Structure formats: structure tokens, C-alpha cells
Amino acid sequence: MRLLFITSNRIGDAVLSTGLLAHLIAQNPGIRVTVAAGPASAPLFGGVPGLERVIIVRKQRFSLHWWKLWRAVSGTRWDIAVDLRRSAILTFLRAGRKLVVPKPQGVVHRLDLLGSMVGRSDDPPLPTLWWNVPHEQQAEKLLSDGDGPVLAVGPTANWQGKVWPAENFVEIIARLTAADGPLPGARVAVFGGPDERLQANPVIAAIPRNRRIDVVGKIDLLTAAALLSRVQLYIGNDSGLMHMAAAVRVPVLGLFGPSKDDLYAPRGPKARALRTPESMEELIGFDGYDRHTVGSLMTSLTVDRVVEAATEMLR
Structure with a gap:
């Protein structure tokens, strides 16, 4: 049996789609899987059980990327074909079962x-996320210089409006890892993408070197997943990393402001969303709002609220 799974380019959406993929694999033991995804999210699928191929879909003018994908997959008769992009490509494929996201x-x-x-x-x-032995080994190596609990933070996001101020992350790290905090003396792992170094630097610099695990832009997605699976708590902005942490079943506190937690709150047995008192519409509804120039819209989410929620999750 063969499964074609066309998923999102965005990391967060791609992570959310892995539950559906895992369900289809479990329902069809031994099925061979081909995943089509954008360049950013494609590495997430390197450890999928039964994986035959990952096709990277690079967006092109006039939607030529869909034509190229059709050429790559049209020669196969698929037992199951899934399209989470609503691209219409399934209309022209031979497949026993076709699933298109409504x-x-x-x-x-x-x-x-x-x-x-x-x-x-x-x-x-x-x-859920799957990784391989090399990712496991690299995660172990990153933690080999110490022992004890690890607090993970994701102080970055894909636009500034969604970023909780760096000084707030610094304060919450200090309070949670203080001698009288819920994670006394814990090491702190800071996560972020290759182009998010400037956002993360103030947080990284505030962590003592002997307790700092800086992986911002330094590891691939599946090594990040393996490392996240070993932490005691993840606190971060609304981002793909937040969904990755939820997917590996660790406690996750996702921070929301100018994005919709009712659509994208982290889901998992230990996941929780905490948002600003204002709705997304209230935060972006002011005169002169410009997504490209606005600063953080998360300032009304207080450190006290985040500390309280994090402490409760660690009990």
C-alpha cells in the first residue's frame, strides 16, 4: 500500500498534520509513505515510519510547483492520497481513497x-514526531555537560508582534530556576531558527554559561524534537517550536497575543495556551497598525501570570 501526504510549508501547520499522518499509518500497517512539503517543514518528516520519499515543494510563479508535483507523483497509483493544501492535484491522480482538508x-x-x-x-x-538514532545521539550530547532538570524557552516568532518581550523571558527564567522556584538550578535550553538569533540574543546572554544550552539556529528540526522530549517544561511564543514541544508530550505553555489561540493553541496531554487580556482583534485594531513595523503586542501578558501558570503545570 502507498500513501501520498501533501502537507503545509509552515512548520506549525505541518506539525499539527502529523497526528493525521500517524493515524493513517496506524490504520494501515506496512503502508509506504511519500510526503510532499515545503522547504521549511520537509525535514520534520525524515523519521516517518515506512517513509519512501520526501518531495520538497518549492513555490513557483503561476503555480508551477503543483504541476511539478503532479509529474512526480502521477505515475503511481496511491491507495490513500491526502491534500492539506486544497491544491486540486488529487483530482488528477489515481487513488483508492482521497482526503482533502475541508x-x-x-x-x-x-x-x-x-x-x-x-x-x-x-x-x-x-x-507526533519521529526521529532517528543520530538525532537521539545529538540530543544526548547537548545535555551531556550537566544533569538535572531543563527548562526550555522559545523567545522568538516569525514576526515581532507575537514576541513576548525578551526581558520578560529573562525574568521568568530567573524566577522559575531560583533556589525557591519550581525548577531550582535548572539548565535553560533556548530554541529558535537560524534567522532568529537577534531576537534570542538578549535571553541567551542573561543565562549563566554553566546553565545555558544555546541551540538557536544550531540544530535541525528532528534534533530539536529529540532535545525537547527531554525537558521538564517549554515556554514560548506562538510558533512551530511550540507545536513541536506539544507533539513530544512535554508540558508546554504557549503565549498568545495577536494570533488566534482558538485556532492554534498547542494540543497535547500537558499543553496549555495563555493569552493577553486583549483579543487579537483588539491588539491589531488601532489606527496606523502595520504588521511589518509594529513592535511587540504581548506586553500586557504579565510575568506574574506566566509564572503562576508555569508553576501550576510543574506541580
């Missing part, structure tokens, strides 16, 4: 929408 009716969390494709909108399959 358009949401009203406010529907992305995971519930994906679950509805297999009759599980009320109990959607939770995201």
Missing part, C-alpha cells in the same frame, strides 16, 4: 479540522 465552518481549531477528515473531529489524533 474549509472550516466558523471557528474550528486546526487539529479538529484535520480530525474531521477521518471522522474524529471530537477526538482528533494528536501530533
Whole structure:
């Protein structure tokens, strides 16, 4: 049996789609899997059970990327073909079962929408990530210089409006890892992408060297997943890393402001979203708002609230 799985370019959406992929693999033992994804998210799928191929879909003018993908997959008869991009490519493929993500009716969390494709909108399959031995070994190596608990933080995001101020991350790290905090003396792992170094630097610089694990832009996604699976708590802005942490089943506190937690809150047995008192619409509804020049819109989310929520999650 063969499965074609066309998923998102964005890391967060791609992570959320892994629950559906895991469900289909579990329901069809031994199925051979081909994943089509954008350049940013494709590395997430390197450890998928039964993986035959990952096709990187690079966006091109006039939607030529879909034509190239069709040429790459049209010679195979697929037992199951899934399209989470609503590209219409499945119309022209031979497949026994075709699944296309529906358009949401009203406010529907992305995971519930994906679950509805297999009759599980009320109990959607939770995201999961698969990695290989080299990723496991690299994660172990990164932790080999010390022992004890690890607090992970993700102080970056894909635009400045979603970034909780760096000084707040510095304060929460200090309070949670203080002698009287819930993670006394814990090491701190700082996560972020290759182009997010400037956002993360103030947080990194504030952590004592002997307790600092700086992996911003230094490791691949699956090594990041393996490392995240070993931490005691992850606190971060709304981002793909937040969803990755939830997918490896560690406690996750996702911080929201000018983005929709009702659509993209982290999901998992130990995941929680905490947002600003204002809604997204209230935060971006002021005169002169410009997404490209605005600073942080997360300042009304206080450190005290985050400390309280984090402490409760660690009990």
C-alpha cells in the first residue's frame, strides 16, 4: 500500500498534520509513505515510519510547483492520497481513497479540522514526531555537560508582534530556576531558527554559561524534537517550536497575543495556551497598525501570570 501526504510549508501547520499522518499509518500497517512539503517543514518528516520519499515543494510563479508535483507523483497509483493544501492535484491522480482538508465552518481549531477528515473531529489524533538514532545521539550530547532538570524557552516568532518581550523571558527564567522556584538550578535550553538569533540574543546572554544550552539556529528540526522530549517544561511564543514541544508530550505553555489561540493553541496531554487580556482583534485594531513595523503586542501578558501558570503545570 502507498500513501501520498501533501502537507503545509509552515512548520506549525505541518506539525499539527502529523497526528493525521500517524493515524493513517496506524490504520494501515506496512503502508509506504511519500510526503510532499515545503522547504521549511520537509525535514520534520525524515523519521516517518515506512517513509519512501520526501518531495520538497518549492513555490513557483503561476503555480508551477503543483504541476511539478503532479509529474512526480502521477505515475503511481496511491491507495490513500491526502491534500492539506486544497491544491486540486488529487483530482488528477489515481487513488483508492482521497482526503482533502475541508474549509472550516466558523471557528474550528486546526487539529479538529484535520480530525474531521477521518471522522474524529471530537477526538482528533494528536501530533507526533519521529526521529532517528543520530538525532537521539545529538540530543544526548547537548545535555551531556550537566544533569538535572531543563527548562526550555522559545523567545522568538516569525514576526515581532507575537514576541513576548525578551526581558520578560529573562525574568521568568530567573524566577522559575531560583533556589525557591519550581525548577531550582535548572539548565535553560533556548530554541529558535537560524534567522532568529537577534531576537534570542538578549535571553541567551542573561543565562549563566554553566546553565545555558544555546541551540538557536544550531540544530535541525528532528534534533530539536529529540532535545525537547527531554525537558521538564517549554515556554514560548506562538510558533512551530511550540507545536513541536506539544507533539513530544512535554508540558508546554504557549503565549498568545495577536494570533488566534482558538485556532492554534498547542494540543497535547500537558499543553496549555495563555493569552493577553486583549483579543487579537483588539491588539491589531488601532489606527496606523502595520504588521511589518509594529513592535511587540504581548506586553500586557504579565510575568506574574506566566509564572503562576508555569508553576501550576510543574506541580
